[in-house]
Amino acid sequence: MDNTQDKLKLKFGLVGRDISYSFSRGYFADKFKDDNLPHSYVNFDLQSITELSEIIKETKNLKGLNVTIPYKEQVIPLLDKLDKRAAKIGAVNTIKITKNKKHIGYNTDYYGFKNSLEPHLKSHHTKALILGTGGASKAIAYALKKLKISYDYVSRSKKEGVTFLYSELTETIISEYTIIINCTPIGTFPNVDECPNIPFDTISTKHILYDLIYNPEQTKFLRQGYNNGATTINGLEMLRLQAEKSWKIWQKS
Structure with missing residues (x-):
């Protein structure tokens, strides 16, 4: 950010629904305090994504937004432009508002996930199950592709792109897919x-169970994996990494 912007009291925020628990607001409040910056970060808790345009218009000095459930896909038609990676992923979790009021969508979720998973990978981690098909799962799929890990989607209902229903998961399938991600x-x-x-009975020491949830720190999903000897990872490191990546995007002119 240039010196002029450093002196401005800029505003940033999180767009989502039922987000009072948000990690982002506390994270950026601490960051601005530690770095002696006058900026603020607020939650925009929306019942509908259609409310966003008016909020952007009415909020002075708004420089950037994060986007969470359930709006990572719904927000795309409201944007002026998508970063190439966000366009490939098909989901947005970061919006930059330029000097000429253009709204550009990015995805930093893939970066947070990839870099938090990579240190735990071993040679047998070649196949992953993605639980869920929402906006977050798209960034996970993109990151797995970059890591050359094959993946299949699991959902409650049959739809395009879904390989397994939860009811179809067998012990054989679970033993074959040594990375399981709850999205x-x-x-x-x-x-x-x-x-x-x-x-869960087939989960072993060869498995990684990754939960994008960070509240609670150890979900029941992770607890059951841990009890069977699996490596377990929650969403906190992913959130920290994606937040820092968002901050770098917002600082660019």
């Missing part, structure tokens, strides 16, 4: 006793 909100606080319905 659904199942198990998020306060519903901490819930988790995706998979046959």
Whole structure:
């Protein structure tokens, strides 16, 4: 960010629904305080993505936004331009507002996921199951592709691109796919006793269970994997990495 912008009190925020628990607001509040920056970060809790255009228009000095569930795909038609990677992924979690008021969509989720998963990978981690088909899952699929890990989607209902229903998952399938990523909100606080319905008995020390959820820190999904000796990863490091990537995007002129 140039010196002029450093002196301005800029505003950033998170767009989503039911986001009072948000990681981002606390993270950026601490960052601005530690870096002695006068900026602020607020939650825009929307019942419909159609509310966003008016919010952008009314919010002075708004420089950038993060986007979370359920709007990572719905926000795309409201944007002026997509970064090439966001266009390939088909989901946006970061919006930059330029000096001439253009709204450009980016995806930093893929970066956060890829860089938080990579240190845990071993030679047998060649196949992954993606639980859920929402906007977040698209960034996960893109990152797996970059890591040369094959993947299949699991969903509650048959639709294009879905390989397995939860009801079709067998012990044989689970033993074959040694990375399992929960991209659904199942198990998020306060519903901490819930988790995706998979046959956990076959989870072993060869597995990685990755949950994009970070509240609670250890979901029931991760707990069941841990009890069977699996490597378990929650969404906190991914969030930290994607937030820093968003910040770098917002600082560019």
